[in-house]
Amino acid sequence: MGDTRYLIVGGGMTGHAAAAAIREADPDGPITMLSADEERPYSRPPLSKGLWLGKPEESVWLPDVARLELRAGTRAVALDPRSRTVQDDQGETHRYEKVLLATGGTPRRLPFGGERVIYFRTLADYRRLRAVEGKRVVVIGGGFIGSELAAALAATGKEVAMIFPEKALGARVYPADLAAFLGRTFAEKGVRLLAGETVAAIEPRGEATAVRTARGVELVADAVVAGLGIRPDTALAEAAGLDCADGIVVDERLETSAPGVFAAGDVARFPSVVLGGRVRVEHEDAALSQGRAAGRNMAGAAEPYRHVPFFYSDLFDLGYEAVGSLDASLETVASWKTPFREGIVYYLDGDRVRGVLLWGIFGQVDAARELVAGRVPIVKSALEHALP
Numbered sequence: 001m002g003d004t005r006y007l008i009v010g011g012g013m014t015g016h017a018a019a020a021a022i023r024e025a026d027p028d029g030p031i032t033m034l035s036a037d038e039e040r041p042y043s044r045p046p047l048s049k050g051l052w053l054g055k056p057e058e059s060v061w062l063p064d065v066a067r068l069e070l071r072a073g074t075r076a077v078a079l080d081p082r083s084r085t086v087q088d089d090q091g092e093t094h095r096y097e098k099v100l101l102a103t104g105g106t107p108r109r110l111p112f113g114g115e116r117v118i119y120f121r122t123l124a125d126y127r128r129l130r131a132v133e134g135k136r137v138v139v140i141g142g143g144f145i146g147s148e149l150a151a152a153l154a155a156t157g158k159e160v161a162m163i164f165p166e167k168a169l170g171a172r173v174y175p176a177d178l179a180a181f182l183g184r185t186f187a188e189k190g191v192r193l194l195a196g197e198t199v200a201a202i203e204p205r206g207e208a209t210a211v212r213t214a215r216g217v218e219l220v221a222d223a224v225v226a227g228l229g230i231r232p233d234t235a236l237a238e239a240a241g242l243d244c245a246d247g248i249v250v251d252e253r254l255e256t257s258a259p260g261v262f263a264a265g266d267v268a269r270f271p272s273v274v275l276g277g278r279v280r281v282e283h284e285d286a287a288l289s290q291g292r293a294a295g296r297n298m299a300g301a302a303e304p305y306r307h308v309p310f311f312y313s314d315l316f317d318l319g320y321e322a323v324g325s326l327d328a329s330l331e332t333v334a335s336w337k338t339p340f341r342e343g344i345v346y347y348l349d350g351d352r353v354r355g356v357l358l359w360g361i362f363g364q365v366d367a368a369r370e371l372v373a374g375r376v377p378i379v380k381s382a383l384e385h386a387l388p
């Protein structure tokens with residue numbers, strides 16, 4: 001039996017942020033981290049962006065946390081909140097005072113294709129895709145990961161085809177004219193877009209892989225990569241009897257329904273007055289801020305988490321930051337300085353701003369937060385001309 005004061009399950013960005021915050025608050029308390037990943041903690045966003053554009057692989061490593069006992073390649077398999085113990089898959093039992101579940105999520109998979117499909121999430125996935133020598137890549141999914149990867153791969157000279165069910169690239173997120181512009185940009189950069197399409201079959205074709213769409217188009221590829229979203233990794237929490245609902249339910253202090261058990265990051269469903277009810281956010285700022293908040297609270301701070309996370313994405317020479325809900329089914333009002341290059345899109349629900357997309361505009365996240373929080377009254381008819 002190993003005794004520790006703080007046990008962190010999950011060695012992603014959330015777990016790392018928590019360990020760093022605990023160490024700041026408690027210089028000597030023992031911290032143990034169990035991480036199913038073979039690698040020490042690293043930053044995920046560069047895996048679909050910077051690393052393809054010349055950033056060195058070493059740039060992803062997160063800074064070491066002093067006196068952190070990291071058990072990489074070790075999975076927690078059982079949690080007992082009453083005896084305050086966790087068992088790992090190496091047969092060891094860890095007794096803790098406080099535990100953080102920062103287990104993130106597992107990529108959704110297709111029912112076929114097996115190991116021929118790279119479900120892109122980890123550094124190992126990046127290395128596998130990077131090692132592919134052939135030029136033909138099929139990207140399945142038109143969300144954040146699929147779009148970023150398609151852009152990054154095209155920029156490195158790959159022949160990329162994208163398959164996604166929406167009628168236009170980003171149609172669920174951006175207003176129709178911006179989605180159409182994005183589609184044109186991808187096409188100009190040589191990405192073949194198969195919009196309104198789903199994958200019906202994936203089969204070996206010699207060394208290559210054949211991907212057949214529901215409409216009967218066949219693409220032969222040297223690599224098939226998918227970004228179909230994630231499922232929060234709640235198995236450990238559910239088996240321990242913790243409240244879960246598409247994520248581990250936490251209170252304002254990021255504590256779960258079991259005392260002493262915290263959850264944060266992609267896996268946590270947290271209360272947010274500003275974002276409306278209980279939400280789960282799968283973005284870096286949420287991972288880092290919740291990791292830090294959970295870490296401080298595990299070390300005794302008892303602070304409410306009220307941060308409104310922002311998120312960002314890069315696609316070729318386009319990039320944005322955003323706050324709140326980018327749901328294209330909401331009413332949208334756009335204010336462009338330069339059409340589709342620099343501007344703001346507001347997502348409205350009546351007179352409430354639910355989301356702000358800062359397209360090509362940086363450093364305005366706090367102002368966007370104020371708008372989404374409803375702290376700044378808006379005049380709807382003036383939004384279109386809101387940019388100075």
Ligand SMILES: Cc1cc2nc3c(=O)[nH]c(=O)nc-3n(C[C@H](O)[C@H](O)[C@H](O)COP(=O)(O)OP(=O)(O)OC[C@H]3O[C@@H](n4cnc5c(N)ncnc54)[C@H](O)[C@@H]3O)c2cc1C
Binds near residue numbers: 145
């Ligand atoms: C390729 C990529 C690009 C991204 N780009 C952006 C971006 O541009 N902007 C943005 O805002 N966000 C981006 N994100 C999202 C952001 O990186 C995530 O929100 C963040 O990494 C989530 O961190 P996490 O630690 O909560 O979860 P994860 O990263 O999923 O980490 C959880 C860790 O826990 C481990 N684990 C799970 N179960 C167990 C267990 N039982 N025992 C031990 N270990 C376990 C897993 O192996 C994993 O290492 C990107 C994500 C990816 C994958």
